[in-house]
Amino acid sequence: MNEQHNPWTIVNEKEVYNNPWINVTEFDVLNPAGGKGIYGKVHFKNNAIGIIVLDDELNTYLVGQYRFPLNKYSWEIPEGGGPLGIDALESAKRELKEETGLVAQEWTKLLDLHLSNSVTDEFGTIFMARGLQQEEAMPEETEQLVVKKVPFDEAYQMVENGTITDSIAVAAILKVRILLLEGKLT
Structure with missing residues (x-):
């Protein structure tokens, strides 16, 4: 079996929603077994950017904000969107x-x-x-942020105890934890 082969057949597609950040398309498909079905796809118009900060004392910075889609408060690393076609590092510098x-x-x-x-x-x-x-922060008007500096181990514990659930933050914190355990960061 060719793992790179797409086993889905698109019979028809229609855009059902579009705004400056996302596009939603509904597809009439034949699934890999040949059965008819529908598939919805959300296309993001920006790349997700996450920045984990480590100072010389191994402190990091967390950003807290109320996340509308979740209807709850979330602690995260600094994050945002970078326009497609723009270097991700430039977007990261801007977001930080x-x-x-x-x-x-x-x-x-x-x-x-x-x-x-x-x-x-x-x-x-x-x-x-x-x-x-340290310079002056300039959050967007949609952001009401709380920024706190914490020891990296505290951020790791927040992942372990479920306080941090944002996938980008979890991935970043766990990656840094591995690098620290392997002695690749000081």
């Missing part, structure tokens, strides 16, 4: 400064990941930022 006021001298790409790939094509990139300088 907007949300925290931090400017970093050292940037390391940690992960590329797909988010909720059963219904979306959302793609994300996570960076680690170090060598920090």
Whole structure:
């Protein structure tokens, strides 16, 4: 079997929703077994960007905000969207400064990941930022943020106890935890 072969057949497609951030398309399909069905796909018009910050004392910065789609408060790493076609690192630098006021001298790409790939094509990139300088934050009008500096181990415990559930934040914190345990970060 060719693992790269697409076993789905698209019979028809129609756009059912469109705004500046997402597009929703409904597909009439034949599934891999040949049965008729429908499939909905959410297309994201931006890439997801996450930045995990580590200072010299191994503190990190978390951003808290009320997330409308979840109808609950969420603790996360600094995150945002980067327009398609724009370098992800440039978007990360902008997001970090907007949300925290931090400017970093050292940037390391940690992960590329797909988010909720059963219904979306959302793609994300996570960076680690170090060598920090504090400037003024400039959050967007849709963001009412609380920024707090915490020891990295506390952020890791927040993942372990379920306080942090955002997938980009969880992935970033676990990746850094592995790098620390392997002695690849100091």
